[in-house]
Amino acid sequence: MEASPLDYVAQACADLSAAISDIDNDNERNSLITSHIRKVWSTVPAVADFEKQLEWVNVPEPLSLQQCASKIVLLDFWTYCCINCYHVLPDLAFLETLFKVEDGLVVIGVHCAKFPNEKDTENILAAVKRYGIHHPVVNDSNSTMWDTLGIKCWPTLLLLGPGNKPVFVLTGEGHREELIMYTRALINHFENKISHASLPTDPLAHIKAEKSEFLSYPSKLCLNPFYRGRAEQPFLAISDTGHHRVLLTDCSGIILKIVGGPERGSKNGKFHEARFDSPQGLCWLSSSILVVCDTNNHLIRAIYLDEGNVDVLAGNGKQSEAGDQGGKCLELQSISSPWDILLYTTADMDMSVRPSLPPPPPPIPGSSSPDVQEIDDKDDTEKDKKKKGELRRVLIIACAGSHQIWAVFLDNTIWWKYKSYGQGTCVRIAGTGAEAARNSAYPITAAFAQPSGLTLRNGPCPEIFIADSESSSIRRLALTTGHVSTLCGGDKNPMNLFAFGDQDDIGVDAKFQHPLAVAYCEQNKTLYVADTYNNKIKKVDIGLQKVTSLYPVMIETTDLVEFAEPSGMSVSLDGKYLYIADTNNHSIKILNIAKNVCQLFRVRMPEAKFTEPDNLVIYKNDLFVNRKNGSLVIHFNVSLDSAEFKNVKFTPGAPQNWQICIRDDESKDVTSEHFEFIGCTNKGTKLPGRVEMKLKARTDKTHYRFYLSFHTSLCEKTCFYHSFTVRSTILVRDSVKMVESYKITCKVNPTTSRPDAKPK
Template sequence: MESSALDYVAQACMDLTEALQAASNDADKEILINNHIKQVWSTVPPIDDFKKNLDWVNVMEPISLSTHCSEKIVVLDFWTYCCINCYHVLPDLAHLEELHSVENGLVVIGVHCGKFKNEKESGNILSAIQRYNIHHPVINDSESSMWDALGIKCWPTLLILGPGNKPIFVLTGEGHREELDLYVDSALHYFDSRISNLPLPIEPLKIVKGKEGILHFPSKVSLNPFYRGRNEEPFMAISDSGNHRIVLTDCSGLVLKIVGGTEPGFKDGKLDEAKFNSPQGLCWMSSNVLAVCDTNNHTVRAIHLDEGTVEVLAGTGHQGAHGDFGGKCLGLQPLSSPWDVLLYTTPDLDMSVRPLLPPPPPPPGQVAAEKELEGKEETKEKEKKDEKRRVLLIACAGSHQIWALFLDTTIWWKYKTFTEGTCVCVAGSGAEAARNSAYPHTAAFAQPSGLALKTGLNPEVFVADSESSSIRRIGLSTGQVSTLCGGDRNPLNLFAFGDVDDIGVEAKFQHPLGVAYSESNKTLYVADSYNHKIKKVEVGPQKVTSLNPSKIETADPVKFNEPSGLSVTADGKYLYIADTNNHSVKILNLVKNVCQEFKVRMPDTKFVEPENLILYKNDLFVNRKCGNLIIYFNVSLDSDIRNVKFTPGAPQDWMVCVRDENNKDVTLDDFEFVGCSYKGAKLPGRVEMKIKQRTDKTHYRLYLSFHTALCDNSICFSHAFTIRSTILVRDSVKMVESYKITCKVNPVNRNEKN
């Protein structure tokens, strides 16, 4: 199929949109859509199938349009995972897939055509699919062969195919959920007799957590600048984006508090009930208040640790409309994918307003009195001018703008006064470009994703402008927007990326997502995400240098994987890095240029032996060379009690737990259960476990726990108890050792025997 055919479909869709807007009722709309489908489907040829030997995700075998999809309605989503607009389309596709299954005739296929070199690697696409929780098939069209063949012009583009793989609708950009639902539903009804209900070889990828299962795609980190070394104070906040939560740690990495859950949601209230959806940027507003960019919920939230609550600071929970410059208050003002946030404190700007003509001279005799009064007024005016106002600056990647939430009534640029609680765009036209300007609202950004503050006489904020692969700067006294380094002199060229250490625009980045500024050494640090590097920028000469640190244990170079968040200590000696696709946080010693893991871990819970513990007098043995241990066990009722029986049909639950000499649960770590599980619901029971590999441990503790259901003549009740024994690990015992354990229980006087 030639690109001109797709141009014909696109024009027909534009005409259809105009006709639908003029239609007066649903019946007329249905006729218009059916006529459109009939005309287009009978006119255009089918598109060519996917090229062979391309990598696929979420499938058991490569999908063929001609073999698998010729009797389906197919939605092809041309996307690239760096693109915020593509990111916004994913919920629309998920909604569509909830309405229509593959068996009902709909197939959604993501055609990934990477913009950046890094995005063409299948492993990186796989990480993005995990991060964004995509379940439909995705093909890595790394050379954009289908894109070129069809003449696709922008990300995202949604191409809807009818039976025979003929294009019938095309939608470009984001914000088409209603049209997408309407067109797919109409196509399924129109082609009802041609639609197959056969399944496809789709197998959604299982999400793989990090090594210890604590962090999953951490995106941003923020050191607490108010930290004073107290045990109860958090040292660091981490946006655990893949787990939809915020993790607070002490200086050693020990988890103090987790806010949010592992499933996405949108809920304020108590800390243990709050829900987030892919949180990103973080900023400490005080020692106990943390601002969070709740990106997928399009809000900025505040975590109040002292009060134990979470609340919305700005945003409605729904994406803001394109072209909105704001001005509403707090939770009434919609935002679009806030990605980073920082706190800026400033005196009122432009306070030196003077009238054009001098006032008339005062009457005689009043000069001395007025001088005294004037002195007092000047003192008050100076105090008022020096008083700091708090402004929360927000990088809204979705609208390509920088917004501000004024926490205090503030006189801002150009004598403009914003009252407390006002949320408004302060820089960026909303167009996606890298345009500089002395007038902040005529400047343009390309997906701003990271913010860093430089204070002093000429304060400014540095912006990681990811889609232009540049670092931008905004003068906080004037609003002037300029480029510090990277990118291109042509503001419309968003493809000027690479990996070059140089000066200013001659330096090159690849989709940087994070920045951190050190006041102590006047250096800006950049998470050059798609180059998997950390770079530093000497702000004065605009010189860019790669750090290339080595591991602290060895001389091997550190391998980052799409790092996206940075936070530097006040003394400028240590840089904390959210190493996103490695599911970890790292510490870079900037003095020695060596790096080590910041080991985020849960606090060790002190093991307490269960109640109703019965000690089994005989030791059990297992051969250290992968020996087998078989245990037969049963429970009987003590003959001293009468009228008590096991409840007929009720489960008699049991579970095996093995702990090592440090009381760590190693049931599944050190042992393999042969032909059975380590828990069950029937008695008598049998369990066979085998040491996975030769061990140097000398002994384990075995806990065999029971939860039985019993009845007497009048009532049913439960009774729980645990048998503890020692497993001795030896070389001299048989490769298969077996034991029988029987316990008599007395739930009346708790006099159990074995």
Template sequence: MELSSLDYVAQACMDLNDAMSSVQSEAERDALIVNHIKKVWPTVIPMDDFKKNLEWVNVSEPISLAQHCADKIVILDFWTYCCINCYHVLPDLAHIEKLHKVENGLVVLGVHCAKFTNEKDSSKVLAAVQRYNIHHPVVNDAESHMWEAMGIRCWPTLLILGPANKPLFVLTGEGHKEELVWFVGNALRHFGTRIATTPLPMSLSGQVKRKEDDMLYFPSKLALNPFYRGRTDEPFLAISDTGHHRVLLTDCSGIVLRIIGGCEPGFKDGKLVDAQFDSPQGLCWLSSNVLAVCDTNNHSVRAIHLDEGTVEVLAGTGEQGAHGDQGGKCMGVQPLASPWDVMLYTTPDMDMSVRPLLPPPPPPPAAPGTTEKQKDDGKDDANKEKEKKDEKRRVLLIACAGSHQIWALFLDTTIWWKYKTFTEGTCVCIAGSGQEAARNSAYPNSAAFAQPSGITLRMGTSPEIFIADSESSSIRRLALTTGQVSTLCGGDRNPLNLFAFGDVDDTGVDAKLQHPLGVAYCDSSKTLYVADTYNHKIKKVEVGPQKVTTLNPTMIETTDPATFNEPSGLSITADGKYLYIADTNNHCVKILNLTKNVCQDFKVRLLEPKFTEPENLILYKNDMFLNRKCGNLIIYFNITLDSDKKNVKFTPGAPQNWLVCVRDENNVDVTQDFEFINSSHKGTKLPGRVEMKLKQKTDKFLFRLYMSFHTSLCDATVCFPHSFTLRSTILVRASVKMVESYRISCTVNPNR
């Protein structure tokens, strides 16, 4: 298809929108749309098909426009998964797909045209499709062949095709839900019987690098609890389990203490067990019992009150805020746009923090006749006033990726920049014009960000926040006493160049990052840590010289290099020794020991139910021994019956089922730590044999071996089941033989 044809359709759509702006009724609007279709469709050239050998998601075979879509209305969504505007279009596409199924004649196809190098990888596209719950077919047009052939200029662009794959409408940017409904509905009605109802070869893709028993699904952000005091029942770490639409609270060993939210997205306050989130991201502890959560798809910030057992809205309405909104409304009335990260800042009133330090004026002379008590009362009043001025005000800072701004929710009445007072509960934009760019400025409202997605605080005499400005691939800084915005590293000197990305360790803007999403600052070392997401790396920035270097840790278990897959969240311990990493596409959390430069998995898991000894337990008094260096244990066992009824016997031909379970000294099931050689941990015959070997060296001192039997017995008149368990102790030593064998004979009374 020639470029001029698409330009012709685009111009016709502009004329249509101008005409629709003045209509008075739905009938007039629909008539204008139909006239547009009649004008455009006969004159434009059918667009070319997709190139061969492209990789597809959610289909069992590649989609051909000519073969599968020639008699349908088709929406082509040109997108890239880093783009927040493309993200905002997805609910509109889901809405139109609910209104019109494939069988009704509508096909939605995602055409993924990468901005970043990392996004060209089909496995990353597949992960994004699953993370964003996209059910329609998506093609990875990694080299943007169709983008260039069609003359597409921006993400997102929606191109609506009529029969014969002829373009009818072009919609650029986000916020076209109504037009999408109008245009598709009228096109389906207009072409009527020409529309085919044949289905597409759909096949929703499976999981990516995730096991069914994994606790986490695309975890994005995390926050260590700064109020943690070491009690077993208080949270140590909060994790945004984004793909499961929930927040997990764990202890220091990774055991889950609380789960807030559920596997289905929603927007519901109230009790913790009933609360719902939609793709939560950034987290921040306001106190030891209150956690703020960026509920990103609900365009709000929520508060989890652990002491009260409730969830409530702090800011946001559940609907996306309008572009260019500067805020100023109160809490749950103020709309936001995709809040991505959040942090707490405590400050004295700004006039007190920036006013020159002058000696206090002398107190006025006491009036004649003033008593000593009245003088003391006057001093007390002055002290109270001073304490009030020195009192810290709490400000919740919010990185709103969807509006490219930094917002503030004032939890206390605060005097802010330029001595402007914001009352408690006010939510307002404090930096960013709303334009997507990387513009620095001494005036915060004229500065510009490009999808800010991570923030962290640096205190001191000149407090500031560092911002992961993902679409400009840079780290920005915002001074919290003046509002000045500048660049720490990455990006480009041209504020409009959002393609200055790469993987270069250097200084300032000469360093290059690729779509960073997370930051964490260590005050003791004056070092900033960056989740360089699309480079799959963790980098550190020496803030003074602005020097960027890559950390190359090894895994503590294997000494192999640690590998990350789009890490997006960081949190650092107060002593600066450990960095917790949300390794998003690996569906896990890792701990990086910064002192030793080694990494290990933080195993998030549910607490196993309390173990109780089985009934009919028989203790085998003789201990067995096992070499701690991957020793073998061979057990031969036989069971005989001891009964008052001499005619009780094992039922001929019936299986005599047995099962081996191994637990450690804490009663944790560790059967999976053993390899069963030439046998299994279960069987159906007596007598029996089991050979087991430690998979790896252990530091444990003992195990408890449980052999559970479920037998079938009979006497002269009836058959009946009988169950019992034999328990023995395995002592783990370094001095015993590598292969130890034992014979266990046990007599049981089936009448007990």
């Protein structure tokens, strides 16, 4: 096959990279880069322009490469399912801080979808919002430019010189320094050809907060397994990913704690000071400790509810390099994009078969690697025998960025192959790091493709089910042996990561499209799958490996539920309900498993605690209203009560405002919900003489509390404001008239507001 122009550029770039890799002299290195630019730019033809009628994001109108012919253009070929593409985004953002459009650099994201769901511009827009992408993005839905140029993988970065001629091509992630070096060289070399004009970009056009939803792209959620029904105890934890925070709610959806947010960052401290960057997976260590996958910061964070602060549990904030197998102490070990996490408790592995070593000592702070010891054949001591029944805590992590399963050993633990891991060790336990769907009886030789969801099945043979998103399959990891196999979806060929679809069937004949979450229900022995890009929830009969789609209806409307990329799930302790993070609908839904109906889990802030207003005038006589849509008419006579301040008057013609509020026996404001007001306004130039209100519908309430608050303008030598509130009780009865009428006389003392009044 004849090599394409881009193949020539790629080979030239590879030769350049090899040539400059061992050069420390800046002048010599720059000379080689300049020589490469001259040679390639004069040889390779220009890139063809974008097709017409393509849809764009972050621009007020479509761009063309012709508009950018006098610029250095960086084309980022990406797809929003790809974790490696997301790893490139911080590099692009950093590059754009160094080189603005006016300096000569234009960054354009060329979105070429892997999955059919990703071809929808609305879904691309959601990804752009979620990940804070500010440069222009074009939806090349048919991958025309990809095919024309012969692009082979995501992500591919193509730097164009003036005239849109390709000069540098980089594939994969981890090229920040090269991008900076090559971009600077291009701008310097083509200084006389570069325009410093701006372009019609509008990065804020689509990066706006949702108006109607409190949540923004909620991803993972986790019910509290230690919940005991206490009002102050968190019931549900939610990763509010788009707001870079974690929410803790009660069982009705009222928020008890907000941790982090609203902007992205990486900071420990008190809840309001802490910062996350796109948090994902959650799990409870105890009733007062919640663990969070701080995905874009490459950290595992712990939220300590009793202390009210956030700290790092594992990770050093740097993305682990390819081939890193871990084994260091918690805060010294790098990890890569942790996406989900769960807690597994176990006795030491294989203790009935092989003897144990005494537990190794805890890791020394600052040490680089705790000991990993092979078990020697020796007799158990009495002390060791007693420890056989103790449970060790292990955090299992789906590291999507390195395509592996990692573990954090919270206790000294003997694991597979009779290896002993010290308390505080963070290590890879499954997956080579290569992106594939390879099964194996030896976990470290297996391969995953962006594992993104975990759930635990306990029992005599415990195992973890894994949503292996890029292979569109559900994998299983046996926790007694480490054996990795496929439950359903995917393909028999481990290298085929394009075996996706929407097919209910058995085993590998069933098809998913980029599933991101799994949840196991012990009560009905069923696995639930968030089939994210099919916008579905599916269930799997594990014994038969049979996959079935669910078609629940909304209980409020009886319409079929329309999910939008659901990516998180958690089963209630009684196995009756499935809580679902409906990510692109910015909501949480509850599926009644037996009835196959959904209802909205309304996440909301608690109502402000009501306190009685100042300057309260209490009308001691009760008011009555008929339970069956009765009316209540109140005539007011308001006067000033003070011989001392007899010269104080209501200011003629000045604005006088008032507000009616009616509260129920729980102090909830039900003014507009329960009552209709007839012929009432809330402002004028004189206080109201008459208020008429009517019950909207029959009520079971027995009483309400009525507040009429006045804001008046008064004058003596100078004018000043005075506020006071009349309070009374409305009793609801069947036996009273349909229209009840009352006269209330209020004598107001302006002492508290008068300018020269002295405090008591």
